[in-house]
Amino acid sequence: MTTTNLTLGIKSVSESEFNTTWYLAAPYKNSTYLVSTNALLNESTLTNQFLEQGSFTKRIWIKTNSAYENKAFEKQYVSSSMAYDAYGNVTQSTVNTNGEETAPTPIIIPIPIISAPFFG
Secondary structure, three states: OEEEEOOOOEEEEEEEEEEOOOOEEEEEEEEEEEOOOOOEEEEEEEEEEEEEOOOOOOOEEEEEEEEEEEEHHHOEEEEEEEEEOOOOOEEEEEEEEOOEEOOOEEOOOOOOOOOOOOOO
């Protein structure tokens, strides 16, 4: 899908990938261009994986394994990769900016503690 904002002078292009097994579309690439010169300003690309959630079910998880962002206007390139637990929660995220990798960031998911009401 392409949209053009003549007031700001930018054109946005959104692309989706289509999975023919489950007939699903998932975001794949978003690009932003300068209308006057068609110069690339920003582009982000996702690497997706379609996973079935259990046998004989129609629940599909679109898992994003990695993301890449080309900030051409800023001359910055960012790539990130994610690791997940068995429940689909991101447990670790690694980011690489212009070739410099940050230490993997463990993500801690808080577990709520439910206490019984006190009737005293």
